[in-house]
Amino acid sequence: MTATETLELTKKDFQSDQEVRWCPGCGDYAILSAVQATLPELGLPKEKFVVVSGIGCSSRFPYYMNTYGFHSIHGRAPAVATGLKMTRPDLQVWVVTGDGDALSIGGNHFIHMLRRNVGLKVMLFNNRIYGLTKGQYSPTSEIGKRTKSTPLGSLDAPFNPLSVALGTGATFVARSVDIFQPHLKSVLKRAAAHEGTAFIEILQNCNIFNDKAFSGVTDKAARSENALYVEDGKPLIYGKENRRGIRRGPAGLEVVELPEGADESEIIVWDEAVRSPSAAFELAQLQAPEFPVPLGVLRAVDRPVYEQQVIGQIREREEAKKDASLESLLNSGDTWEVS
Amino acid sequence: MTLPVAGQEAATPATLEKISDVVIRFAGDSGDGMQLTGSQFTNTSALLGNDLSTLPDFPAEIRAPTGTLAGVSGFQVRIADHDIHTPGDVPDVLIAMNPAALKANIADLKEGGVVIANTDEFNVRNFKKAGIETDPLEDGSLAGFRVYKADFTTMTRRTLEDTDLDTRSKDRCKNLFALGMVYWLFSRSIDTTVEWLKVKFKRKPEIAAANIKVLKAGWNFCDITQLFQVRYEVEKATLEPGVYRNIHGNSALAIGLVAASRRSGLPIFLGAYPITPASDVLHELASYKEFGVTTFQAEDEIAAVCASIGASYGGALGVTCSSGPGIALKAEAMNLALMVELPLVVCDIQRGGPSTGLPTKTEQSDLLQVMFGRNGDSPVPVLSASTPADCFDVAMEAVRIATTYMVPVVLLSDGYIANGSEPWRIPEVESLPDLRVQFHEDAENFQPYARNEETLGRPWALPGTPGLEHRVGGLEKEEGSGNISYDPDNHELMTHLRSDKVKRVAREIPDLEVHGSPDGGKLLILGWGSTLGAITGAVNDLREQGHDVSRAHMRYLNPFPSNVGEVLSRFETVLMPEMNLGQLSLLLRAEYLKDIKSYTKVQGKPFAKSELVAKALEHLG
Ligand code: SF4
Numbered sequence: 010m011t012a013t014e015t016l017e018l019t020k021k022d023f024q025s026d027q028e029v030r031w032c033p034g035c036g037d038y039a040i041l042s043a044v045q046a047t048l049p050e051l052g053l054p055k056e057k058f059v060v061v062s063g064i065g066c067s068s069r070f071p072y073y074m075n076t077y078g079f080h081s082i083h084g085r086a087p088a089v090a091t092g093l094k095m096t097r098p099d100l101q102v103w104v105v106t107g108d109g110d111a112l113s114i115g116g117n118h119f120i121h122m123l124r125r126n127v128g129l130k131v132m133l134f135n136n137r138i139y140g141l142t143k144g145q146y147s148p149t150s151e152i153g154k155r156t157k158s159t160p161l162g163s164l165d166a167p168f169n170p171l172s173v174a175l176g177t178g179a180t181f182v183a184r185s186v187d188i189f190q191p192h193l194k195s196v197l198k199r200a201a202a203h204e205g206t207a208f209i210e211i212l213q214n215c216n217i218f219n220d221k222a223f224s225g226v227t228d229k230a231a232r233s234e235n236a237l238y239v240e241d242g243k244p245l246i247y248g249k250e251n252r253r254g255i256r257r258g259p260a261g262l263e264v265v266e267l268p269e270g271a272d273e274s275e276i277i278v279w280d281e282a283v284r285s286p287s288a289a290f291e292l293a294q295l296q297a298p299e300f301p302v303p304l305g306v307l308r309a310v311d312r313p314v315y316e317q318q319v320i321g322q323i324r325e326r327e328e329a330k331k332d333a334s335l336e337s338l339l340n341s342g343d344t345w346e347v348s
Numbered sequence: 349m350t351l352p353v354a355g356q357e358a359a360t361p362a363t364l365e366k367i368s369d370v371v372i373r374f375a376g377d378s379g380d381g382m383q384l385t386g387s388q389f390t391n392t393s394a395l396l397g398n399d400l401s402t403l404p405d406f407p408a409e410i411r412a413p414t415g416t417l418a419g420v421s422g423f424q425v426r427i428a429d430h431d432i433h434t435p436g437d438v439p440d441v442l443i444a445m446n447p448a449a450l451k452a453n454i455a456d457l458k459e460g461g462v463v464i465a466n467t468d469e470f471n472v473r474n475f476k477k478a479g480i481e482t483d484p485l486e487d488g489s490l491a492g493f494r495v496y497k498a499d500f501t502t503m504t505r506r507t508l509e510d511t512d513l514d515t516r517s518k519d520r521c522k523n524l525f526a527l528g529m530v531y532w533l534f535s536r537s538i539d540t541t542v543e544w545l546k547v548k549f550k551r552k553p554e555i556a557a558a559n560i561k562v563l564k565a566g567w568n569f570c571d572i573t574q575l576f577q578v579r580y581e582v583e584k585a586t587l588e589p590g591v592y593r594n595i596h597g598n599s600a601l602a603i604g605l606v607a608a609s610r611r612s613g614l615p616i617f618l619g620a621y622p623i624t625p626a627s628d629v630l631h632e633l634a635s636y637k638e639f640g641v642t643t644f645q646a647e648d649e650i651a652a653v654c655a656s657i658g659a660s661y662g663g664a665l666g667v668t669c670s671s672g673p674g675i676a677l678k679a680e681a682m683n684l685a686l687m688v689e690l691p692l693v694v695c696d697i698q699r700g701g702p703s704t705g706l707p708t709k710t711e712q713s714d715l716l717q718v719m720f721g722r723n724g725d726s727p728v729p730v731l732s733a734s735t736p737a738d739c740f741d742v743a744m745e746a747v748r749i750a751t752t753y754m755v756p757v758v759l760l761s762d763g764y765i766a767n768g769s770e771p772w773r774i775p776e777v778e779s780l781p782d783l784r785v786q787f788h789e790d791a792e793n794f795q796p797y798a799r800n801e802e803t804l805g806r807p808w809a810l811p812g813t814p815g816l817e818h819r820v821g822g823l824e825k826e827e828g829s830g831n832i833s834y835d836p837d838n839h840e841l842m843t844h845l846r847s848d849k850v851k852r853v854a855r856e857i858p859d860l861e862v863h864g865s866p867d868g869g870k871l872l873i874l875g876w877g878s879t880l881g882a883i884t885g886a887v888n889d890l891r892e893q894g895h896d897v898s899r900a901h902m903r904y905l906n907p908f909p910s911n912v913g914e915v916l917s918r919f920e921t922v923l924m925p926e927m928n929l930g931q932l933s934l935l936l937r938a939e940y941l942k943d944i945k946s947y948t949k950v951q952g953k954p955f956a957k958s959e960l961v962a963k964a965l966e967h968l969g
């Protein structure tokens with residue numbers, strides 16, 4: 010396929026003929042649309058894309074993408090995708106997962122994928138609930154969540170997906186929101202360009218079992234108040250007319266009001282590539298309503314990419330042992346002849 | 349054999365006796381280097397042209413408390429001047445590095461057998477650790493054996509007197525003293541081990557030199573003191589002409605996979621998680637990167653198999669390797685491979701179960717697990733290896749079936765085969781099967797679940813191929829299109845297709861072969877896996893005694909070869925020895941309604957030939 014043909018791809022090329030079966034109003038539709046709109050702009054031929062998922066509402070995603078797709082088993086998409094990427098680095102592999110899939114049943118694979126820095130693009134649709142099994146609390150549900158499995162309220166402290174990712178040494182950590190289309194697309198593009206594991210938490214509304222879980226940032230009014238768009242090299246300011254900022258106080262991050270003409274020198278200027286993940290970790294902890302909700306790329310650093318190193322070792326050995334043949338392998342070690 | 353009894357204690361030069369077959373067991377503390385000592389004796393004997401068979405036996409603990417029974421590690425090797433099938437039922441010679449090793453092994457030793465004991469370790473402290481009251485070397489309890497005493501430790505230290513090594517390092521050489529003695533006793537040169545030590549300790553020449561010195565000292569000690577009045581010689585065996593090497597089961601498996609990779613053109617991807625006794629397959633394949641092998645030590649057993657499935661999806665040869673507990677964890681993913689119809693080879697190096705069971709001991713008790721341990725109707729082809737060298741051929745056959753039928757294949761080996769070794773006649777590369785595969789590339793009317801009429805396999809269409817974009821997954825799919833389908837008739841159809849696909853394998857696998865009386869008779873001993881050696885030995889003996897006994901051995905456990913039912917019907921009695929509670933006999937009874945006599949043993953060790961002979965005689969009446 011030539012580059013010109015590649016450029017001609019449109020959103021339509023990425024829509025499969027399968028009927029989309031999420032509940033009407035589900036946030037997944039918006040994410041699907043953003044992904045279908047973004048992939049044609051990446052300059053890769055369609056057949057080079059693979060979408061791998063686990064189990065859950067979000068994991069139906071591959072069926073709706075007219076690319077190669079693999080709907081695997083619960084929690085294991087990172088492992089399947091790792092094996093694929095290690096042997097087929099030419100493919101651009103996207104992993105679709107959910108809060109239960111990635112952080113409960115698949116928690117182990119999730120952290121190991123990130124620590125290895127496999128070249129995968131990972132979208133975690135966080136709706137803070139189990140949708141497909143009809144509404145049990147998830148590992149990101151807030152404490153006290155009343156669900157069918159927790160009639161008296163859940164007791165487990167939730168995971169913060171960004172913090173988990175940062176704790177593993179992830180090299181690209183971002184967050185966006187299902188319905189914030191331009192923002193989501195820009196984050197997807199950044200993820201696509203990242204060489205190691207690019208992790209995006211996408212806040213996703215499950216209007217059936219956990220409606221308005223993120224209304225603190227998604228509601229029309231809250232949006233302008235509480236969305237903190239983190240951008241590399243820019244100060245952490247947000248709110249109506251950018252009248253608020255984040256600075257480092259004695260007890261951690263704090264919000265400062267910034268009336269017209271205020272001194273902004275105390276406001277943290279974001280550096281996504283700083284060596285230590287501590288600042289990103291601190292920022293990831295912020296929650297509405299006390300704090301704004303950070304969105305965007307919190308961390309993007311370079312670290313050796315797993316599959317490139319694995320393949321590098323193999324190539325090096327092949328180079329060093331050019332005359333290795335099956336015959337020499339069979340006859341290796343001590344041999345003797347019987348005549 | 350019975351070792352000829354030696355003459356009296358005179359320091360006359362030893363006489364040389366030719367013997368045809370001997371079983372030697374090295375036993376000591378797990379830190380005493382018994383596996384190394386046994387392997388060296390094995391290699392030297394292999395290069396001399398003996399036929400041989402080995403049986404390592406080590407504790408699950410890496411370093412159990414020294415001097416205790418729990419810490420005893422053993423290595424049994426049988427060498428012969430003729431074709432043999434087992435490492436021998438009872439040792440003729442026991443090398444006991446300490447009282448615990450003596451206590452743990454003496455009951456196995458042949459009457460009149462030889463004990464060579466390291467007297468330095470026979471002291472009150474060690475008797476206590478081994479739980480014995482009095483010195484067995486002195487209290488007359490070894491009256492039925494010929495006991496030779498030597499103070500290995502003292503002599504090792506003396507040998508190394510003028511080296512700079514500390515006492516600990518010196519003492520670690522004492523197994524070489526024992527090895528030197530055994531080399532002398534069986535008239536073998538120390539040269540092979542000397543060369544090996546030089547390579548092994550290339551970076552520590554002082555250690556190499558010390559070991560070589562002690563090895564020579566052990567040999568010279570026997571030569572000078574005439575401790576033994578008889579020396580033995582085992583001549584080379586008459587094996588089929590060819591080039592040979594000694595090989596362990598796990599090595600043969602690893603090399604077989606590389607051979608399959610070369611013959612198929614598919615790069616190997618091995619996803620694995622360390623587990624006894626399968627880890628050596630991972631270690632070995634990790635050292636074959638020059639053959640384009642990718643090894644992935646995953647975070648767990650599940651990730652290991654899932655990554656292999658991902659690799660197969662991308663067009664590599666996905667392999668995973670584990671043992672019983674790990675296979676249990678892989679069950680769901682194996683079903684995913686079955687559902688998406690991708691090739692996958694799952695190697696199960698069986699060990700004693702259930703649960704953690706007996707990690708370092710052998711058993712054949714995963715058969716029903718790999719047959720049925722998954723949800724839904726989910727048959728997969730199951731093959732078994734019967735000797736260390738056989739692992740090579742079975743690995744290639746597993747790959748052939750997996751790629752031909754687009755199906756996960758289980759390969760069963762076990763701890764006995766994995767760690768045991770035997771001479772292997774190295775095949776010519778051109779004689780190996782051609783395993784080339786055809787990826788699907790034609791976009792016209794592409795159907796991801798279209799079927800090959802012969803094999804019922806679906807096309808292997810790789811991501812990256814223009815025009816073949818499609819989705820696979822664990823949900824039931826519509827025949828042909830592969831779209832998700834909840835249609836009742838379609839599910840029935842697909843369930844049957846997945847099952848028929850496995851049945852089709854039977855169309856092209858060889859018939860079950862009967863050795864002895866192919867036309868039938870009184871008794872058939874039917875086996876699978878690592879019982880082959882003991883069964884062959886037993887049947888040969890019984891036939892020599894004139895009994896109407898035959899044997900047959902099953903490599904294909906699912907599906908069965910087409911003639912199995914007919915073979916069973918030719919014999920009055922079918923006896924099936926298994927190292928489990930009768931798993932294959934259960935399947936055969938269900939399939940063929942034949943009253944198979946199950947003979948079971950679950951002691952973590954293989955059947956002895958004598959046990960099978962005795963059991964067969966019961967049935968021969
Ligand atoms: S249950 Fe919730 S997450 Fe699942 S499809 Fe419906 S709205 Fe979306």
